[in-house]
Amino acid sequence: MQKICTKNETKSISSCTDTNLVSAQNEVGKSGLTRRSFLKTSAAFAGAAAAICSVGCSAIAPGGKVNSEAEEQVFTGMCIANCNGACRLAITVREGKIVSTTMAEFPDPDYNRICLKGLNHPLRIYGPLRLKYPMRRVGERGADQWEQITWDEALTLLTDTWENVRNKYGASANAISAGAVRLGSLAPTMLSGMIGGTSLAASDDQAVDYIMPQCIGRTLLCSGSEPRDIKNAKKIFSWGCNPTNSNLQQVHWLLDALDNGAKLVAVGPNFTHMAAKADRFIRIKQGTDAVMFMALSNYLVKNDLADLTFLAEQTVAPFLVKASDKTYLRASDLGIELPEPVINPQTGEAIDLPIVVGQDGMPTVMGAITDPKIEGNFTFGEHKVTTAYSLLLDAIAPYTLEKAEEICGVSVADGEWIASLFADKEPLAVTALPGMDHYYNGHQPYHAMAALLMVSGHLGSPGNGSYYATYLTGGAVNWAAIYMPSDYPPSPEIPWTSLNDVCEKKTFNGHPQEIKSIVIWGKEAISGQMDKKRLLQSFDQMELVTVVDLEMNDTARYADLILPVAYFFESIDCAVTGTSHSYNILGEQAIEPLYESLNDYDIVVKIAEKLGLKWPYASKEDFLRVGFDSDLYKAAGITFDKLKEEKVMNSVPAFMLNEEGCLILGAGGVYGTDTGKAQFYLETVEPRVVTGIDFDKDSVRLPAWDPPYEAWDESEAAKKYSINLLQSHSKWRSHSTFAKAEWLRELVPEPVIYISPEDAAKRSIENGDIVKVYNDRGYVVIKALIDSGIAPGSSDLPKGFHLTDFIEGHYNELSHNAFHPFTVNNCFSDVRIEIEKYNGEVG
Amino acid sequence: MRLGMVIDTRRCFGCQTCAVACKSANNLPNNNWWNRVLTEGGENMDCPAGDYEKGYSLTFLPTSCQHCDNPACTRACPVGATSKREDGVVFQDYDKCIGCRMCVAACPYNGVRIFNWEEPEYYLDFALGDKDIPAHQKHVVEKCTFCAHRLAQGKTPACMVLCPARARFWGDLDDPESEVSKLINKRKYKQLLTDRGTNPSVYYLV
Ligand code: SF4
Numbered sequence A: 001m002q003k004i005c006t007k008n009e010t011k012s013i014s015s016c017t018d019t020n021l022v023s024a025q026n027e028v029g030k031s032g033l034t035r036r037s038f039l040k041t042s043a044a045f046a047g048a049a050a051a052i053c054s055v056g057c058s059a060i061a062p063g064g065k066v067n068s069e070a071e072e073q074v075f076t077g078m079c080i081a082n083c084n085g086a087c088r089l090a091i092t093v094r095e096g097k098i099v100s101t102t103m104a105e106f107p108d109p110d111y112n113r114i115c116l117k118g119l120n121h122p123l124r125i126y127g128p129l130r131l132k133y134p135m136r137r138v139g140e141r142g143a144d145q146w147e148q149i150t151w152d153e154a155l156t157l158l159t160d161t162w163e164n165v166r167n168k169y170g171a172s173a174n175a176i177s178a179g180a181v182r183l184g185s186l187a188p189t190m191l192s193g194m195i196g197g198t199s200l201a202a203s204d205d206q207a208v209d210y211i212m213p214q215c216i217g218r219t220l221l222c223s224g225s226e227p228r229d230i231k232n233a234k235k236i237f238s239w240g241c242n243p244t245n246s247n248l249q250q251v252h253w254l255l256d257a258l259d260n261g262a263k264l265v266a267v268g269p270n271f272t273h274m275a276a277k278a279d280r281f282i283r284i285k286q287g288t289d290a291v292m293f294m295a296l297s298n299y300l301v302k303n304d305l306a307d308l309t310f311l312a313e314q315t316v317a318p319f320l321v322k323a324s325d326k327t328y329l330r331a332s333d334l335g336i337e338l339p340e341p342v343i344n345p346q347t348g349e350a351i352d353l354p355i356v357v358g359q360d361g362m363p364t365v366m367g368a369i370t371d372p373k374i375e376g377n378f379t380f381g382e383h384k385v386t387t388a389y390s391l392l393l394d395a396i397a398p399y400t401l402e403k404a405e406e407i408c409g410v411s412v413a414d415g416e417w418i419a420s421l422f423a424d425k426e427p428l429a430v431t432a433l434p435g436m437d438h439y440y441n442g443h444q445p446y447h448a449m450a451a452l453l454m455v456s457g458h459l460g461s462p463g464n465g466s467y468y469a470t471y472l473t474g475g476a477v478n479w480a481a482i483y484m485p486s487d488y489p490p491s492p493e494i495p496w497t498s499l500n501d502v503c504e505k506k507t508f509n510g511h512p513q514e515i516k517s518i519v520i521w522g523k524e525a526i527s528g529q530m531d532k533k534r535l536l537q538s539f540d541q542m543e544l545v546t547v548v549d550l551e552m553n554d555t556a557r558y559a560d561l562i563l564p565v566a567y568f569f570e571s572i573d574c575a576v577t578g579t580s581h582s583y584n585i586l587g588e589q590a591i592e593p594l595y596e597s598l599n600d601y602d603i604v605v606k607i608a609e610k611l612g613l614k615w616p617y618a619s620k621e622d623f624l625r626v627g628f629d630s631d632l633y634k635a636a637g638i639t640f641d642k643l644k645e646e647k648v649m650n651s652v653p654a655f656m657l658n659e660e661g662c663l664i665l666g667a668g669g670v671y672g673t674d675t676g677k678a679q680f681y682l683e684t685v686e687p688r689v690v691t692g693i694d695f696d697k698d699s700v701r702l703p704a705w706d707p708p709y710e711a712w713d714e715s716e717a718a719k720k721y722s723i724n725l726l727q728s729h730s731k732w733r734s735h736s737t738f739a740k741a742e743w744l745r746e747l748v749p750e751p752v753i754y755i756s757p758e759d760a761a762k763r764s765i766e767n768g769d770i771v772k773v774y775n776d777r778g779y780v781v782i783k784a785l786i787d788s789g790i791a792p793g794s795s796d797l798p799k800g801f802h803l804t805d806f807i808e809g810h811y812n813e814l815s816h817n818a819f820h821p822f823t824v825n826n827c828f829s830d831v832r833i834e835i836e837k838y839n840g841e842v843g
Numbered sequence B: 001m002r003l004g005m006v007i008d009t010r011r012c013f014g015c016q017t018c019a020v021a022c023k024s025a026n027n028l029p030n031n032n033w034w035n036r037v038l039t040e041g042g043e044n045m046d047c048p049a050g051d052y053e054k055g056y057s058l059t060f061l062p063t064s065c066q067h068c069d070n071p072a073c074t075r076a077c078p079v080g081a082t083s084k085r086e087d088g089v090v091f092q093d094y095d096k097c098i099g100c101r102m103c104v105a106a107c108p109y110n111g112v113r114i115f116n117w118e119e120p121e122y123y124l125d126f127a128l129g130d131k132d133i134p135a136h137q138k139h140v141v142e143k144c145t146f147c148a149h150r151l152a153q154g155k156t157p158a159c160m161v162l163c164p165a166r167a168r169f170w171g172d173l174d175d176p177e178s179e180v181s182k183l184i185n186k187r188k189y190k191q192l193l194t195d196r197g198t199n200p201s202v203y204y205l206v
C-alpha cells in the first residue's frame, strides 16, 4: 500500500485530494483509466482524516443507520449567503437537530435552485466556529483569548461604552454597521438612529449599483430585466465576470439560450468556466473595458450601424444640453407653457419637459414630435445648446478600434467581429456582474456599456439588455417604517470606505468627526474591506469593537466584545431583499436558538430595554407585518400572514410582467430614470455619498475612461510591482461565507493564487510552489498554481479564506483604500503586486 | 428495467453541487466522495488546457459508480457482496463485504469504489443526511448506490436534486419513452471505457 501523502509530508490534504482528482481525471480523460490507483486513493484519504480531525471536530462515529421510524420534520427557509442566489431550502429536522438543507421547490420550478454551499448549513450550525455565548476579550486584540460573560454584562459593557464615548466625543462617535437580507434582521439598522450614532454604510459593488440605475433605470427588482429573460437572447456576452462562480443560479437560463442556438462570447482578462462554454473567448486587459465599449459605439456610428430610431425614441439623444450649466434646455427656459401639464406621478408636480428640435429646426417639448433631430448645435434665445447625442459622439471620438487595440489588447479584427454582433438586430444580452466594478474607475465600464446598448438599440425588449447581479426584491418593502420609525430618525451615514480616513484625520466631509466605538453586525470586515492593516489601526483607536455574528470569523477575532446571533433557521423571518429572483420566502423556525444565541431582532429589543428606550413593535412578527404593509405588496397580494400560509410568494404584481411572466426593463420604451428615457448623459451629477472630496462633475456626465488606479502598466504602483491582482469570487465560498465548511474544505483545503505560465517561468515558480505575494502595504504567503487561463501580467487570488488559513499574512493586506469620490466604492481588483518564490520555512 | 443517468457535459459547469448533495444525503464519512467532479482540462482542478493563442479546452466529468449493465466488480466479488439488482442498480452489501477489495481491482473506473481503511469519521457527533442509509463500516468497500434508500421511497438519487446547470437526467434506459432514452437517441454521447465491455448506465452527452 503506497501513500500519496500524509499529514507530515505536505501542508494539508489538498494535494492528496487534488492529486486524486487530477490523476483520476488524467486517467479517465487521457489514458483511459489504465493505472489503477484505487489503493492509493483510499490510503490517502484515510491518512488525511486524522489531519482534519485534529482541527477541533468531533470524531465520534455517527455513521450508524437511522431507521425509517425516526421522525422527521421539514421546514422552509432560505440560504443566506449574500451571493444573490437566495435559494429556498428544505430544512430537515430529526431528533431536534437539523440534518440536512436541500433544495425546496419554488411555485415556478424554473427558479428551483441550490448549490454546493447551501448543502453545508448543518456543518456551520453545529460546527466548531459557532459563537455560543457573549464573550469579552481578555488578551491582546486579535489574540483570540476570551472570557464568557452574561448577556446582561455584555449589554452593560456596550451601552456604558456608548455613553462614555458620547460624553467624550459626541454621540456620532458611536458607529454601527448593520445590514441584512431578511426583514427581521433589519432591526439592527435602527440602532444607530436610536443612539444618535453614525451608520457605517456598505461600499461594495456601489459603482455598478450607482451608475446603472442612472443610465437604464430600474424595475421593481433591479437595474436590468429579470435574469431568466436571458433565455430569449440570440447573442450573449459574458463580460468581465464569471457567472458560473459568482451568480451560478442564472447560468441555466444562459445555457438554455445556447441550446436554442444563441452565440456566447466571453470577454475578460482570464479564461473562466463561462468562457469554457463560449463560442469565443476574447481577452481584454483589466480595467480597460470602458475603452472597448466606447470604441464599439464609435465603430457602429461611423459605419452607419447605430440604431438612430432607438436613440431618438428611447434615449436622451435628442435632448439639448445647455453650454452654460450642462443641464437640459427645458420648457420653462423658453417660456413654453403647456395647456395640459404632464404630472410626475411620484411627486404630483408638473414636469418641466425637456426641449427637442424638430427636423424643421423648431424647438418643441419632448413627446410632441416623433422624429426629433439627435445631432447638432443650436441657439435659442440666450441658450447655446448641443444635443446629448452630439456630446456622446465627441466623448467617444478618440476611441477607435485601433486605439482599443492599443489600450485593451483586443485586435481590430476581433473588435470588428464584436461590433458586427452588436450591429445585428437579433436580441443581444450582456451579462456583466460586478466584476468590472472593483476598480477605481469602476463606474466607467458600465456607463460605456449602457451607452453601447443604446447606440445599438439592444435595450427595452425581451432578450435585450444587460443582466447584472444586484437584484433586490426589496422594492416593495415598507422601508420607511423600518428605517424611519417616528421616534428614531435615521442617523448620518459614513461609508465603510471612509472609516480609515475618519479615524486618521478625525474629520469627515469637512466637519470634525471621530469614531470611537463600532458595532459590526453580520459583516466580515477584515476579509471584505480594503487595506487590512489600516483597518486594524482604525480598530486600535476604538474604545470598543463589538462584533455580532454567527461564527468566530476574522473580524470577531479582533473584537473586544462578541454577541452570538441565532442561526437563520432558529427564528422566524422572511427573505425580502438581496435575491436574484422575485420571490419572498418565509423562514420558519426549525429549531430553538443554540447555546445562548439570540436572534438579531431580540438583541435589538434587549439593547433598547437596556437603554430605557421605547421600542415601537410589540413582537418580531408585528415588525414583520409592518414591513409587508405597502401598496406594492398589496398589489402582489402579499401580507406577512398570507406568506406564513403559502411560505413562498412572488413579490412582483402580475400587471408588471409580460406574457412570459417576465419583468422587462424599459418595456414600452419607458425607463425608470429621471427623464423616463435611457440615459447615456447624466444631467444631474451627485456623489453617491458626500465625502467632501472634490471631483470634476463634467468628467462623469458621459462615458469616459481613466486608467486604473494601480492595475495598469503605467500606474505609479507599476514602477515597483509588475502583476495585477484580481480577487475573484470563488464557487467554493460566497465571500467568506462557507469558507470553513469542512466538506468543501476536503476539496479545496487551502487558499491559492493562480498565476500565468509566463509569469511563473520568469520567476522560476513551479506549480504548487509556495510564494510570497507582496507590495508596499503588506504580503501573503500562499500556494501558487499555474493556470494557462490567467493573462500574463495578471493573477487571481479567490477571496474569502480566513486569516488562519494563510501560511503568513493575508490578501487584504495587499488591497488599498483609495476610492473614486463619485461612487465611493471599494476597488478590490485595482491592485498591483509582485510574486516571488518563498524561501522561508513553511509549516 | 435499467436505471441510469445522462449527464450533459455541454451544460455541466463543474459546480460540484451533485458531489456535495451525495456527500450530504449519504452522510459520507470524512474524505469519502462517491461522486467526484473531475476536471478534463489542465493540470490543476478547474483549470483549462491550452493557451490563448491555440485555444483552451475545459470540461467536467461528474464521475461515480457507472452502474454497468455488465459490471466487472460483481464477477470479481467472491462473496456476492456486490451484485446487480433487477432495476440495474449495482448494489453493495456492507454486511457481506469481507474487505478483500477484489471489486476495486476489477472496476476499471478509478476511485469510484472506496475502501474504509479506518473507522469512518465525521465532523459532527450525530448522523446527517437521509434516514435509511446503511451504517458506514470500517474495512468494507462502499460506493454510489444510486441512492438505493431514496429509490425505495420513490425518490430520485440525491445528486439529481438539483443540478444548477440542469445537466443531469435520470430514468429507465429500457423505456424508450423516458427522458434519458430520448436524450441518448437524439444527442451524441460517450460512455467511459467502452472497450472494457462493461456498458455503463451513465451516459455523457458531448
Ligand atoms: S450559497 Fe447562494 S447559490 Fe448556494 S445555496 Fe446558498 S443562496 Fe443558493
Ligand code: SF4
Pocket (backbone or CB within 6 Å): B007, B011, B012, B013, B014, B015, B016, B017, B018, B019, B037, B060, B062, B162, B163, B164, B165, B166, B167, B168
Ligand atoms: S451539479 Fe450539475 S453542473 Fe454541477 S457539477 Fe454536477 S452535473 Fe455539473
